[in-house]
Amino acid sequence: MSIHLLPVGRPFVPPVPIPPSYLLDGVGKARLVSLSTALPLAERDTLEPLSRRVSLDQKETLFGQDEPACSVFNVTSGALRLYRILPDGRRQVTGFAFPGDFVGLSMLDRYAVSADSLGPVTACRFERLAFRDLVCRQPGLMMHLHEITGQELSRAKDMMMLLGRRTADERIATFLTGLQERYVRIGRSSVTLELPMGRLDIADHLGLTIETVSRTLSRLDRDRCILIVPGGVRVIDQSRLDLLSAH
Amino acid sequence: MSIHLLPVGRPFVPPVPIPPSYLLDGVGKARLVSLSTALPLAERDTLEPLSRRVSLDQKETLFGQDEPACSVFNVTSGALRLYRILPDGRRQVTGFAFPGDFVGLSMLDRYAVSADSLGPVTACRFERLAFRDLVCRQPGLMMHLHEITGQELSRAKDMMMLLGRRTADERIATFLTGLQERYVRIGRSSVTLELPMGRLDIADHLGLTIETVSRTLSRLDRDRCILIVPGGVRVIDQSRLDLLSAH
DNA sequence: CGGAGGATTGATGCTGTTCAAGCGTAGTGG
DNA sequence: CCACTACGCTTGAACAGCATCAATCCTCCG
DSSP, X not given: OOXXXXXXXXXXXXXXOOOHHXXXXXXXXXXXXXXXXXXXXXXXXXXXXXXXXXXXXXXXXXXXXXXXXXXXXXXXXXXXXXXXXXXXXXXXXXXEEOTTOEESTTOOSBOSSEEEESSOEEEEEEEHHHHHHHHHTOHHHHHHHHHHHHHHHHHHHHHHHHHHHOOHHHHHHHHHHHXXXXXXXXXXXOSEEEOOXXXXXXXXXHTOOHHHHHHHHHHHHHTTSEEEETTEEEESOHHHHHHHHOO | OOOOOOOOOOTTOOOSOOOHHHHHSSOSOOOOOOSSSOOOHHHHHHHGGGEEEEEEOTTOEEEOTTSBOOEEEEEEESOEXXXXXXXXXXXXXXXXXXXXXXXXXXXXXXXXXXXXXXSOEEEEEEEHHHHHHHXXXXXXXXXXXXXXXXXXXXXXXXXXXXXXXXXXXXXXXXXXXXXXXXXXXXTOOOSEEEOXXXXXXXXXXXXXXXXXXXXXXXXXXXXXXXXXXTTEEEESOHHHHHHXXXX
């Protein structure tokens, strides 16, 4: 069973693409050489025996917010939705986890969000305490994981800017280009941008309503900026999208 | 020179209050015993020699976003404003740093935000690489710092929920109760809640305009929920404030 | 006393929400 | 093969919350 430690690079500096085959079957002996923070192979090897495979069907929940966090996960295929809910039902989707992403890495004793599957998902599960103990003995690995958490924190700050200060158009554009970059990074880039999540998930992620998401996408389609296709969108005018999402 | 490692506790479980004197003069020999994740004194002692004191006047900048991150800081007195700015001037204040708070702890090679002082500030500065090397050799310390980063990430998700899904009233109430809790934690709680930042800072933090912040505070004052006083507010109806900010 | 900067308050307008209806496609069963 | 339903998505019309624009008011400080 293979763990996916994706390269930790600066945004907009996509590292060497990883063959999709490596990411999609979590079995082979393929090795991932990280660009900036290469992990000694020994560390990979010590991590792997701890993991056990988990499989989820569509819309199954992996864990719930505030539950005792007894595991750390690494997604190997499919996509997870991560979210919080207010007592009155308002929801904030804090993010989506794709192959290679860790969830629960901050290792507090309770999960900070709920996680469920958008479609079929497979992941590696680590017993938290064992994971913690092991990582403690490998300062290099721990540093790497800390760095990944730092990246997530930086993305969280991007989200604050987006949610606090950007218009609906900008939010949608930023969301789309952000997905593009993530797909590039995991070697999944293609002409059409797959959207495994529904409109409501996008809305709850971007702080909008489903109607506004739908309207905004429709307008971008009408303006020949994107083309809405079943299961995703095709980007027609990349530069206009980049302009809208420009930080 | 003394470093402030504040307890890492769950939200709403304020740990033993720390005498303000300890936090305000960064000199004495006082020791901070953390509730959940006590640091061996040896670790504190190894960290301290690395630090150098920095002092800032009002509205001086400590570092700018995207600058090479060559230092990690620990605030000892005063308060910092942490923010990002879009090319067109829109600003998102991602947070404020109070005594005991670390900034730059995620240790990416560039700062994720800009930081400047709201009033006079003192802090401990650590050379990043030395800090990193040292921390690498102290798994317990590193774990603790990782945990602090995890807490920050969790608060970032609170902010996403706030910015994406909550009304102006709720944002203001949540902001006020959040400040209360932080002040309790650093032993600074008092009848009046000090607001060292201006209305514009609050607005840019909560994704509102200065006018909305002012109006909302005025209404809470008119409704006898708070009392606006010079430099802060006095909370009159705590339960109503808690209700508004309830997660 | 006068000026500057921050804060408050009012009038108006816009962006995104709400409410409601209709569309398209996939799945089911006659 | 064609209803029929279910579900997600789209579209329209009216509305509301917060933003914008603008004037005024503090309060501190020279």
